Amino acid sequence: MSATRSVTVPAGTTRKHRPLDAPPLPGRLLTGFVLLVICLVVLLPFLGIVSTSVASSSQVNGAGGFVMWPTGLDFSAYESIFAGGVVTRALLVSVGITTVGTLISLFVTAMLAYALSRPGSYGHGVVLGLVLVSLLFAPGLIPNYLVVKQFGLLDSYWALILPTALSAFNVIVMRSFFMAIPRELIESARIDGAGDFGVFLRIVLPLSKAVLAVIGLFYAVGYWNAFFNALLYINDTAKWPLQLVLRTYVINNAQLGGADLGTSSDALPPQASIQMAILVVSIVPILILYPFLQRHFAKGVLTGAVKG
Numbered sequence: 001m002s003a004t005r006s007v008t009v010p011a012g013t014t015r016k017h018r019p020l021d022a023p024p025l026p027g028r029l030l031t032g033f034v035l036l037v038i039c040l041v042v043l044l045p046f047l048g049i050v051s052t053s054v055a056s057s058s059q060v061n062g063a064g065g066f067v068m069w070p071t072g073l074d075f076s077a078y079e080s081i082f083a084g085g086v087v088t089r090a091l092l093v094s095v096g097i098t099t100v101g102t103l104i105s106l107f108v109t110a111m112l113a114y115a116l117s118r119p120g121s122y123g124h125g126v127v128l129g130l131v132l133v134s135l136l137f138a139p140g141l142i143p144n145y146l147v148v149k150q151f152g153l154l155d156s157y158w159a160l161i162l163p164t165a166l167s168a169f170n171v172i173v174m175r176s177f178f179m180a181i182p183r184e185l186i187e188s189a190r191i192d193g194a195g196d197f198g199v200f201l202r203i204v205l206p207l208s209k210a211v212l213a214v215i216g217l218f219y220a221v222g223y224w225n226a227f228f229n230a231l232l233y234i235n236d237t238a239k240w241p242l243q244l245v246l247r248t249y250v251i252n253n254a255q256l257g258g259a260d261l262g263t264s265s266d267a268l269p270p271q272a273s274i275q276m277a278i279l280v281v282s283i284v285p286i287l288i289l290y291p292f293l294q295r296h297f298a299k300g301v302l303t304g305a306v307k308g
Contacts, residue, residue, distance in 0.1 A: 044068075046283075052274035053077050057269050065182055065272035077273035078281075086237070086245060087278060093157070094242040098223040101161040105219040106212060108166050113174035114200050134168045142234075148233055159233035160241065164222065170215045177203060177211040246282050250275045 023031070048068050052060060052075070055070035081087040106126060115121050116128050153159040181204060189199045205212070227243035234240060240248075268274070 023041070028127075029234060048271075049276045049279050053273055053280050055273065060270045060273050065270070074120070074269070074273075076269045077277035080268060080274060081157055081277050081281065087242070087281070089238065090240050090242040091281065093239060097157060097160050097241060098220050101165065101223040102219045104161060105165050105167070105170075106216050109170050110205070110208075110212065111200075111217060112166070113171050114178050114204055116171070117175045117178035118229075131168045131171055132156055135172075145232060154233055155235050155239065157239065160226065160229050161223070163229065164226070167219070167222075170218060174208075174211055174215055177208060182208055198207040217289065220289065224286060242278075242282050246278055250278055 048066055051070045052065070052067045054073050054075060055063075055067040056072055057076075059067055061070060112127075112131075116124060116131070118124070147161060148154060148159050153162065185203055185207075186199055189203050194202065212249045225243055227241065227247050230239075230241050230244045231247075234244070
């Protein structure tokens, strides 16, 4: 029998408890300094982009095309790109592709993931094997192009949606989340007479809002930022998404004229301001969307990854 020993603390004294794993003060200061430097490296270029887009023409020309802090606010660059020209049209195209593509991708991903999460479903092992193999062996550029051409999707918006409608990684994550749902819930729904679609729509989807939000954000960011498929499959400039316009007029430094922006060339702000304004328009929608879905990340991704 082991004996226990009690320790008596004198009255009026307090014991200071320090977490065993707490790093020393120099380590915490170093960590804070490194994080501060990383934040500055990320935020300062973005601040310069926003400042240049709202700076006056004289200040932009005087600074050589890049302003870190504007002396006044001038929104003529945004008025120019939203005047009904190529940028406005490309923005509408990107919004439409992102919305429709995300809904289609979520639908097919959820359906496939739920089918693969039910052991004993028809063709379960074969289909799961194909999904896993697609993670290791991606199709080449030429086979992709030939498939799109064979289905008559060239110069069509569907060429920007259907080839990337399903991600094997997202299927695996969502399948793991579905497998963590208690089987008793599904069995009780079947006892009440619900079929496969009834269980999926009334039981599984309402319990999977977190993973649906996370996977939906993954798909939305992918569709919004994609430009390479448009570069390959879209020849009509009227169907260009915003990212391809961004690549053409910002990265390749092509000149935007009054005809492209739907306004007079005499009243155009500096090209640097217009380019930075296009950059801001392409970044801000995702920045606005991300904070609303951030709280779902740990529950949506980590739960599925750990319990799967």
